[in-house]
Amino acid sequence: MVLNMSPQTRLLLRKLWRNRSFKIGFPIVLAFIILGLIAPLITPYNPVKGNLSEALQPPSSKHWFGTDQLGRDIFSRTIYGARISLIVAFAGILLAVIAGVLYGAASGYAGCNVDEALMRIIDILLAFPDILLAILVAAIVGPGLLNVIIAVGAYNFPQFARITRGAVLAVKELEYVEAAEAIGESSFSILFRYILPNSMYPVVVHGTLRTGASILTAAALSFLGLGVQSPTPEWGAMINEAMKYLDIAPQMWIFPGIFLTVTVLGFNLMGDGLNDVLNPKIKE
Amino acid sequence: MPLLEVRGFSVTYRTDEGEVYALDNASLSVEKGEIVSLVGESGSGKSTMAHAIMRLLTPYARIDNGEVLFKDRNLLALSEDEMNKIRGDEISMIFQEPNTALNPVFKIKDFMTDVYITHNPGATKKEALERAVQLLREVRIPSPEKVLDRYPHELSGGMKQRVLIATSLLNNPDLLIADEPTSALDVSVQAQIIALLRRLQEKNNMSVLFITHNLAVAAQISDRIIVMYAGRIMEDAPVEDIFARLLHPYTKMLLEAIPSLESRELKPLPGTIPDLREKISGCPFMDRCPYKMDKCRERPPEKRVDGRRVYCWLYEEEGA
Numbered sequence: 382m383v384l385n386m387s388p389q390t391r392l393l394l395r396k397l398w399r400n401r402s403f404k405i406g407f408p409i410v411l412a413f414i415i416l417g418l419i420a421p422l423i424t425p426y427n428p429v430k431g432n433l434s435e436a437l438q439p440p441s442s443k444h445w446f447g448t449d450q451l452g453r454d455i456f457s458r459t460i461y462g463a464r465i466s467l468i469v470a471f472a473g474i475l476l477a478v479i480a481g482v483l484y485g486a487a488s489g490y491a492g493c494n495v496d497e498a499l500m501r502i503i504d505i506l507l508a509f510p511d512i513l514l515a516i517l518v519a520a521i522v523g524p525g526l527l528n529v530i531i532a533v534g535a536y537n538f539p540q541f542a543r544i545t546r547g548a549v550l551a552v553k554e555l556e557y558v559e560a561a562e563a564i565g566e567s568s569f570s571i572l573f574r575y576i577l578p579n580s581m582y583p584v585v586v587h588g589t590l591r592t593g594a595s596i597l598t599a600a601a602l603s604f605l606g607l608g609v610q611s612p613t614p615e616w617g618a619m620i621n622e623a624m625k626y627l628d629i630a631p632q633m634w635i636f637p638g639i640f641l642t643v644t645v646l647g648f649n650l651m652g653d654g655l656n657d658v659l660n661p662k663i664k665e
Numbered sequence: 666m667p668l669l670e671v672r673g674f675s676v677t678y679r680t681d682e683g684e685v686y687a688l689d690n691a692s693l694s695v696e697k698g699e700i701v702s703l704v705g706e707s708g709s710g711k712s713t714m715a716h717a718i719m720r721l722l723t724p725y726a727r728i729d730n731g732e733v734l735f736k737d738r739n740l741l742a743l744s745e746d747e748m749n750k751i752r753g754d755e756i757s758m759i760f761q762e763p764n765t766a767l768n769p770v771f772k773i774k775d776f777m778t779d780v781y782i783t784h785n786p787g788a789t790k791k792e793a794l795e796r797a798v799q800l801l802r803e804v805r806i807p808s809p810e811k812v813l814d815r816y817p818h819e820l821s822g823g824m825k826q827r828v829l830i831a832t833s834l835l836n837n838p839d840l841l842i843a844d845e846p847t848s849a850l851d852v853s854v855q856a857q858i859i860a861l862l863r864r865l866q867e868k869n870n871m872s873v874l875f876i877t878h879n880l881a882v883a884a885q886i887s888d889r890i891i892v893m894y895a896g897r898i899m900e901d902a903p904v905e906d907i908f909a910r911l912l913h914p915y916t917k918m919l920l921e922a923i924p925s926l927e928s929r930e931l932k933p934l935p936g937t938i939p940d941l942r943e944k945i946s947g948c949p950f951m952d953r954c955p956y957k958m959d960k961c962r963e964r965p966p967e968k969r970v971d972g973r974r975v976y977c978w979l980y981e982e983e984g985a
Binding site for chain 2: 557559562575
């Protein structure tokens with residue numbers, strides 16, 4: 382590559398490419414992202430407008446994945462579903478990362494009693510099973526796309542807070558932080574320019590691992606009626622609608638189900654691969 | 666009036682196993698343009714002294730009493746903002762481990778210009794870069810412009826320590842605190858760094874507080890040596906006097922422990938450093954001292970012998 386890469390980066394990329402999990406997961410994730418981005422270009426029909434005269438049709442050359450109870454094209458809806466999942470997962474994780482990093486950094490950097498108090502709150506949040514916390518938040522803020530993002534952000538937040546806090550605790554004892562203090566840098570500058578940039582590696586890995594899980598959680602929320610609502614083409618919501626037509630129109634749940642499964646699998650494989658390569662504790 | 670004067674300084678660390686008395690009523694002074702070495706074993710309190718002067722102690726440390734007078738201001742009474750203005754400007758510090766003392770995500774130029782601009786708020790990036798190049802030349806770094814564009818991991822340990830020394834001198838400090846700056850480097854690089862520090866000190870007429878566990882290094886670089894043991898000052902004397910006439914039994918033992926070419930035999934100091942979790946009422950060196958007397962159960966007072974400070978009952982009459 383013509384890019385100016387350091388030897389370390391090149392070695393890392395080569396190792397990633399040799400990793401089997403990453404080699405399978407990464408293309409799936411890439412395909413998912415591309416599908417989400419170019420959805421309007423490749424879908425033959427409007428995903429929310431149906432033609433009732435063509436309702437509940439099996440797959441055909443006209444409707445590749447068939448149609449649902451309102452005559453909407455399932456292929457178009459499934460592809461658009463990638464876009465919704467993409468938005469929910471990335472925005473939700475971003476929200477969790479921002480909130481978690483700030484919270485964890487404050488906790489780790491302040492130390493002593495502040496740290497104790499802030500971490501006991503995280504302990505409480507971590508004691509909830511993931512999906513329960515997400516349901517709780519979704520129930521409080523109500524259904525809708527933005528609220529699913531908030532729910533995904535909220536249930537991931539404590540993990541990022543804990544991870545960041547741990548990394549900050551380790552980095553703040555390093556000598557260059559002391560050196561920064563000795564040259565008169567302010568606490569603000571030390572935290573944001575010295576400690577945080579050097580604490581980001583575990584956050585990045587965990588972020589990828591959690592993205593797959595978040596897609597699944599968002600779909601589960603929508604499936605339970607707490608998340609994105611119909612007519613928005615969301616995979617969980619589509620499967621929910623399909624329940625009434627389980628036997629007469631299996632195309633309604635099979636296709637979104639396959640996409641959901643493959644996407645989550647892709648993210649998990651990619652995350653595992655990243656962890657294998659980046660985690661210094663795992664030796665080849 | 667000395668540039669830096671530490672008076673009756675006591676520092677305690679709170680730990681899970683109780684309190685550790687790291688510094689016990691220690692006093693020292695550094696004159697303008699003087700190099701003073703603080704020598705002692707691990708755990709003697711020399712690093713605590715350095716960090717306490719900079720007010721960089723961990724939150725678990727407590728200053729029980731004492732004053733740190735720098736240019737007639739008590740540093741312990743300053744606000745954190747006022748102290749930040751002094752750090753890196755009037756007092757600089759360099760560290761033991763150059764390999765970890767540089768932020769790995771900053772290029773050398775980002776780090777150096779940042780330090781300069783922090784303390785010279787009106788300065789432009791260009792001025793800061795010029796100043797950085799000038800100082801990298803002074804610490805004898807070949808092609809400084811190239812080094813400025815590097816990340817820390819691309820430099821060797823000796824180079825990094827030079828960069829850190831150059832950075833610490835950016836703002837012409839009055840006092841440089843060097844906390845074992847050569848311990849992590851190999852011997853030939855050590856000698857270069859010491860020669861460099863001496864030369865820069867003479868050129869800028871700066872004062873240096875040099876912390877080391879190595880008496881030989883201290884003898885090479887300093888004008889005056891202060892020997893510390895178990896959080897106390899044992900002896901404080903000009904470098905030519907301390908080796909000419911050995912006063913304190915501890916200093917004697919330290920010198921004898923240095924292996925020479927003739928004897929070929931290592932003479933380790935018998936005994937160990939006392940447990941600092943207990944407050945020591947008498948002389949802390951008592952249990953290892955060949956000249957132990959009954960009086961040593963009481964705290965030895967400061968005695969002046971030939972203008973040297975020594976804390977030992979042996980010199981009671983002489984100093985009176």
